Amino acid sequence: MADVAKTQCPYCGVGCGLEVVLPQADPDIAPAAHSQAPKPAHRDQAGKIIWQARGDRAHPSSLGKICVKGGTVGEGIDRDRLLYPMVRDRLDQDFRRISWDQAYDLIVEKIKGAIASQGPDAICVYGSGQFQTEDYYTAQKLIKGCIGTNNFDANSRLCMSSAVSGYFHSFGSDGPPPCYADLDQTDCAFLIGTNTADCHPIIFNRLTQQLKKNKGTLIVIDPRRTKTAEKATLHLAIKPGSDMMLLHGIGHLLLKWGKLDRSYIEASTEGFAAYVEVLAHYPPRVVAAACGISIQHLAAAARLWAKSQRVLSLWSMGINQSTEGTAKCRAIINLHLMTGNMGRPGTGPFSLTGQPNAMGGREAGGLAHILPGYRQVANPEHRREVERAWQLPEGSISSTPGLAAWEMILALERGEVELFWVAATNPAVSMPDLERTKRALARSPFTICQDAYFPTETTEYAHLVLPAAQWGEKTGVMTNSERVVTLCQGFKQARGEAKADWEIFAAVGRRLGFTQQFEAQATSADVFAEFVILTAGRLCDMTGLDHGRLAAGPIQWPMPAQASLETAADRFDKRLYSNGRFLTPSGKAQFAALHHRGLAEPPDPDYPWVLTTGRLYGHWHTLTRTGRIERLNKMHPGAFLEIHPKDAAALQLVAGDWVEVRSRRGSVQLPLLITRAIAPGTLFVPMHWGFLWADKMEANALTHPEACPISKQPELKACAVAVAKLATQADAQLQEQVQAQTQEPLMVPPGQVAIARR
Ligand SMILES: Nc1nc2c(c(=O)[nH]1)N[C@H]1C(S)=C(S)[C@@H](COP(=O)(O)OP(=O)(O)OC[C@H]3O[C@@H](n4cnc5c(=O)[nH]c(N)nc54)[C@H](O)[C@@H]3O)O[C@H]1N2
Ligand SMILES: Nc1nc2c(c(=O)[nH]1)N[C@H]1C(S)=C(S)[C@@H](COP(=O)(O)OP(=O)(O)OC[C@H]3O[C@@H](n4cnc5c(=O)[nH]c(N)nc54)[C@H](O)[C@@H]3O)O[C@H]1N2
Ligand code: SF4
Ligand SMILES: [Mo]
Numbered sequence: 001m002a003d004v005a006k007t008q009c010p011y012c013g014v015g016c017g018l019e020v021v022l023p024q025a026d027p028d029i030a031p032a033a034h035s036q037a038p039k040p041a042h043r044d045q046a047g048k049i050i051w052q053a054r055g056d057r058a059h060p061s062s063l064g065k066i067c068v069k070g071g072t073v074g075e076g077i078d079r080d081r082l083l084y085p086m087v088r089d090r091l092d093q094d095f096r097r098i099s100w101d102q103a104y105d106l107i108v109e110k111i112k113g114a115i116a117s118q119g120p121d122a123i124c125v126y127g128s129g130q131f132q133t134e135d136y137y138t139a140q141k142l143i144k145g146c147i148g149t150n151n152f153d154a155n156s157r158l159c160m161s162s163a164v165s166g167y168f169h170s171f172g173s174d175g176p177p178p179c180y181a182d183l184d185q186t187d188c189a190f191l192i193g194t195n196t197a198d199c200h201p202i203i204f205n206r207l208t209q210q211l212k213k214n215k216g217t218l219i220v221i222d223p224r225r226t227k228t229a230e231k232a233t234l235h236l237a238i239k240p241g242s243d244m245m246l247l248h249g250i251g252h253l254l255l256k257w258g259k260l261d262r263s264y265i266e267a268s269t270e271g272f273a274a275y276v277e278v279l280a281h282y283p284p285r286v287v288a289a290a291c292g293i294s295i296q297h298l299a300a301a302a303r304l305w306a307k308s309q310r311v312l313s314l315w316s317m318g319i320n321q322s323t324e325g326t327a328k329c330r331a332i333i334n335l336h337l338m339t340g341n342m343g344r345p346g347t348g349p350f351s352l353t354g355q356p357n358a359m360g361g362r363e364a365g366g367l368a369h370i371l372p373g374y375r376q377v378a379n380p381e382h383r384r385e386v387e388r389a390w391q392l393p394e395g396s397i398s399s400t401p402g403l404a405a406w407e408m409i410l411a412l413e414r415g416e417v418e419l420f421w422v423a424a425t426n427p428a429v430s431m432p433d434l435e436r437t438k439r440a441l442a443r444s445p446f447t448i449c450q451d452a453y454f455p456t457e458t459t460e461y462a463h464l465v466l467p468a469a470q471w472g473e474k475t476g477v478m479t480n481s482e483r484v485v486t487l488c489q490g491f492k493q494a495r496g497e498a499k500a501d502w503e504i505f506a507a508v509g510r511r512l513g514f515t516q517q518f519e520a521q522a523t524s525a526d527v528f529a530e531f532v533i534l535t536a537g538r539l540c541d542m543t544g545l546d547h548g549r550l551a552a553g554p555i556q557w558p559m560p561a562q563a564s565l566e567t568a569a570d571r572f573d574k575r576l577y578s579n580g581r582f583l584t585p586s587g588k589a590q591f592a593a594l595h596h597r598g599l600a601e602p603p604d605p606d607y608p609w610v611l612t613t614g615r616l617y618g619h620w621h622t623l624t625r626t627g628r629i630e631r632l633n634k635m636h637p638g639a640f641l642e643i644h645p646k647d648a649a650a651l652q653l654v655a656g657d658w659v660e661v662r663s664r665r666g667s668v669q670l671p672l673l674i675t676r677a678i679a680p681g682t683l684f685v686p687m688h689w690g691f692l693w694a695d696k697m698e699a700n701a702l703t704h705p706e707a708c709p710i711s712k713q714p715e716l717k718a719c720a721v722a723v724a725k726l727a728t729q730a731d732a733q734l735q736e737q738v739q740a741q742t743q744e745p746l747m748v749p750p751g752q753v754a755i756a757r758r
Helices: 100-118 133-147 160-173 180-184 201-214 241-258 262-268 272-279 284-291 294-306 325-339 358-365 382-390 405-413 435-442 501-511 524-533 547-551 631-634 645-650 732-743
Strands: 002-008 019-022 047-053 125-129 153-156 188-192 217-219 234-236 312-317 348-351 419-423 447-451 464-467 477-479 482-486 609-615 642-643 655-664 667-674 682-685 718-727 752-755
Touching: 002 482, 019 153, 100 125, 100 160, 100 419, 100 464, 100 501, 125 133, 125 405, 125 752, 133 153, 133 358, 133 382, 133 477, 133 501, 133 524, 160 241, 160 325, 160 348, 180 201, 180 447, 188 294, 201 217, 217 294, 241 272, 272 325, 284 294, 294 325, 312 325, 325 348, 325 752, 358 477, 405 435, 464 752, 477 524, 482 547, 501 524, 524 547, 645 667
Parallel strands: 125 153, 125 419, 188 217, 188 312, 217 234, 312 348, 419 447, 447 464, 609 682, 642 667
Antiparallel strands: 002 019, 019 047, 047 752, 477 482, 609 718, 642 682, 655 667, 655 718
């Protein structure tokens, strides 16, 4: 007999359920209730299976399915771990081990010093959608409440913030309205700026199987012929940055054809007339030329919108990572509002969340302009409500939104940051304009890096490193893209002296003198119980949830305290706004009347190519986990530059050549992947390889930090570059592997499990 721990996959925002099977016969492997629980002893017999992970059939979001990342999750999590706190005075010195007590004393000294010399805004904390909700919440209380600066931002700024502001401005609140059941019911899926097949594979499989069975249509809008696009009924390989043109072009035709839901527009929306005026400027001829597609293809997309009963849009970074990211999200929402594809089964605008708990971060207030419970820093009533809950005097929370991720880098440059605290993210790889980022990091008087692994690119810029307990080593909650909340149970002891992120934040709070604020936080269950009180009456009401209830299985919000949990329908498959009422002051959804603006850095004679960046199926971000898994490295052995055969020919490049790619900010050196899967004029580099994993292959050496003025999300999806041939040749084996890597199968074969060996 084996004991089973239930959890959620720690990678993408699909949020697949995992079951971890622990041989019960083995007393050393008892599940830990949280990281303060009694710790089982370690054993080190080589090759002995200590636990196995498999898809959880009882999880409503994934029904037992997992992809290759979930299927290999055990293989990298015990390698190269950061085991204890370490410190150094200068970046050119070696680290020396210290105790947690010494580390906490040092942090408290730095916080007090920063406040004394420049005030609380000299402290910046940069967190992550890979936190659990309890980590996020405790950090908000410490930073925004007790320390009194809103300078807490997360890598979600590079990821979801355009969707957050799109929903907020159109609907009056953040919160993706659809649920995964809509994947089963749509007859037309509109996928724009998302490589769902590689990045949200279990969603993609569920969707395409249904569409195939029911003869539904799949529209994919992406400058690359990705694996997602290969399955499309209609793929439009538009020019990077032309999505506003396309979306308005579709709107223009729908209007011309009279394919509107006038009663929905009348009853549930405002601002339609201004939107109609905007659409007048987007006739098919102009749109097709700007997007680099034919008028027929544009019309075909609009016809599919017009004739389908239930249109569901999915999008992610091809839309959000843009200097007009908010406008693009709102332009997608406009199409749903004008055609009444809202609030009904199989319809709606659905932003696919990237990270496993970016959703929980939004709920807990984990960006510089928001507070727990989908509240706004700028709203005095919201601040007061949170101050009261935190037993802090009125005025404790600053009325000024804090610095967004890139603004923290600029503040470091200006010498305005005394303490930079990074946790669960690796900005020395993932930030735009990396050379500038690194120079700013090198100027930081004191940087803390709180991570599970060592070294990472960011620990190279840290003065103090703090070992974090990661997935499997702490119990806490995550919310996936469809608002399903899963309790992720700890089932193994933390490595070395690693601690849960929330424990670290709470300990610092207590040592700063905020004993009352953190005294009740003995376990993560206590933290969650405190957090949900702040969601009462909000859209993301979770007052009906606690760790105990979630231990019986995941539950979707909204879940108010008084709600019934009797039937499956009470727990899952809920969509927002099905009554046509929204959270704006008038109760009506707002059409956006915004024009196309285009790329911040269009190509020119010096930098004639548009470079885009993104992900590969088997790797996760900056490789801290997947880079340590042989099978995944074999699948994707290294970075490369995708280029169309026509463009390669024009540059006199052949397979096997290496090129230098230069932007105004930096350069990289890469082998070529010549492929028809990319639109001519566009190039692609995967984002995964930082300087510890490869020499001069960092995608972000090239990108620029220009951002959407509303969401402050940088345009990581497009910059202008030049390409020149290098003398070096790729070795034949690498070249073969590079060419082969798009052929990998999508799914873990049924029955296969991830095995952790020690
Ligand atoms: N395998 C894997 N899966 C992941 C992750 C991972 O690291 N690895 N990370 C997770 C995270 S945090 C995120 S945010 C998601 C990201 O998920 P996705 O957004 O699906 O992934 P990306 O590869 O960043 O970009 C998606 C697509 O946008 C296209 N694109 C580029 N420019 C444009 C444009 O101007 N218009 C349009 N329409 N499309 C454009 C690119 O060609 C690319 O195919 O994935 C999550 N899942
Ligand atoms: N060019 C380009 N750049 C991009 C993107 C792109 O598409 N193109 N995408 C952007 C997007 S959408 C994202 S989400 C970011 C992702 O970029 P990052 O957030 O920088 O990437 P990760 O590798 O996921 O970093 C997570 C870190 O947290 C650590 N970690 C894991 N679990 C825990 C934990 O429980 N606690 C702590 N303290 N640490 C933990 C890991 O070891 C790792 O070092 O990249 C952004 N940058
Ligand atoms: S799709 Fe794959 S990476 Fe994403 S949650 Fe599921 S198993 Fe994990
Ligand atoms: Mo992301």
